[in-house]
Amino acid sequence: MNVLLIGSGGREHALARKITESALLTRLYAAPGNPGIAEVAKLVPLDVGDNDAVLAFCREASIGLVVIGPEAPLVGGLVDVLEAAGIKAFGPSRAAAQLEGSKGFTKDLCARAGIPTAAYARFSDAAAAHAYLDTVGAPIVIKADGLAAGKGVVVAETLAEARAAIDACFDGTFGAAGAEIVIEEKLVGEEASFFALSDGINVVPFATAQDHKRAYDGDTGPNTGGMGAYSPAPIVTDAVAEQVMAEIVRPTIATLAAEGTPFRGVLYAGLMLTADGPKLIEYNVRFGDPECQVILLRLRSDLLATLLAVASGTLAAEAPLEWRPETALTVVMAAKGYPGTPETGTPLGDLDAAQEAAPGVAVFQAGTRLLDGRLVAAGGRVLNVCALGAGVAEARDRAYAAVAEIRWQGGFYRRDIGMRALANTAG
Incomplete structure (x- = not known):
């Protein structure tokens, strides 16, 4: 094929x-x-x-x-x-991709299907949004309704930040994506990523991961598309996973099918694990990045056969997926200036040496190009340096040993990927 x-x-x-x-x-x-x-x-x-x-x-x-x-x-x-x-x-x-293409669409579906998520309201003009803000206060979350390249969400700790975020949406900062907005309560807990596969009717859990969104160590700095990730997510126990499937994923697939818009593909649920149980933050309708990199390192099964079964509507006939027992972790190497305007064109170090630095290492190129035969940075997130290990600690050590081999003057990376999982394990 x-x-x-x-x-x-x-x-x-x-x-x-x-x-x-x-x-x-x-x-x-x-x-x-x-x-x-x-x-x-x-x-x-x-x-x-x-x-x-x-x-x-x-x-x-x-x-x-x-x-x-x-x-x-x-x-x-x-x-x-x-x-x-x-x-x-x-x-x-x-139609089914509206789960990611419109945050308001997803919130309304959650309301219809009784899926646990943050309380919300939708607005198409700034005046009404500001008036609603007066009634709910801060902290609060402001989201551009459409696709905004990962930049359309503001977790506002103050009313001033919330008002600025509302105005930015309606002033055209996010283009058509900000023509409507969702205002929702700020959930408290720990975030995790949950992936499931569906052929429109059948749905099976795929994998879990956790990523690090902030640019700098200690979860500081601006939000990014992700500076590192690990899989599986220790905090998503078997019991939590079944609760997510029963209360969030299966009702979503069933509702879409019943309404004539069956979902086929990978459903990526961004979760907040709250004191009241898991709640949906948002859906993506594709593999996450960099979560996909660590998940696929762990997968033993034939990925192409699985993707074909999803597309063909024959997922129920597939054998259960097989996984490696190890943990996978990735460190994102980003260009200086990211997530703002990244410095591009800077030469990258020896990727072969990095992949030979420790067992189980894989380096995936994200934002690269060839310039006069030499590999250079061509985007914000440039390299994903990944490794397998017996646990988070070993995977982390192997990944950072590989990072050390890439002598790239134009880049930066976080030095604490996986620390949250290690802290949870220690606790």
Whole structure:
């Protein structure tokens, strides 16, 4: 089977490596890809925002399955176009992708299905939002309704911060994504990521992870797309996982199916584990980044076979997934200036030496390009340095041993990835 992978980041590099392990694969294409993905796939210069161009290539290359990494093509209806042409795709339809494309859509679904989540209200004008803010006070969370590249959420500790966030949304800071907003209560607890697979009817748990969103050590600095992660998440016990499936994931899949918008793909639930039990913060409709990298390091099963079963509606017939017993951890190396304006074009150190620094190490390229034959930084999050270990401590030590081999003057990274899990274990 020929497979087309959509995307260009570390998540897609991890997906590409895992897909190439499958005996089902004939040839892997990637669009637009990156230099790391080019080592295992043929890169295609497609505009992945042009659904018709993607469809034309799939026909030309006899693609049997399209695997979509980022959220924008999903929200943009790429799956609908492909499936209408008889081409299988891993990911939800445009209608089901509203779970990520509209925070208000998800909150309303939670209300209909009785899914535990933060109390909320939706607004389409600033005056009404400010008036509501006067009644609820702070701390409070302000969210742009649409896709805002991870920058449309503000956890406001004061009314002044909340008002500024409301004005930023309606003043056009986030473009069309901020035309509507959601204001919701601030949940208290520990965050975790929970992934499940669904073929529209059947749903199975996939994996858990925890990531570090703040840019600097000690969970300080601005929010980012993620500066590191580990899997599994020790705080998500078997009992918590079953509660999440019963109270959050299964009702979501059942509600979407009953309303005529079945969800096929991976459902990523961002959770807050509160004193009252797990509550949904938000949904993503694709693999997380950098969570995907650590999850796939642990997966023993044939990923391509599993993705194909999801896309084909045959998930129930698949054998249970097999996992390695180790913990996986990743350290994100980011360009100086991230999450603001990153410094690009700086040369990267020896990735081969990093991968040989310790057992179980894998380095995934996220924001890289070749310049005169040399690998350089080309984005904010540039490298994902991952490792397997008997536990969080060993995985962390191996990952940081690999990081030490990458002498990159233009980058920075957190030095405390995994410390929360170690503290919980010690406690």
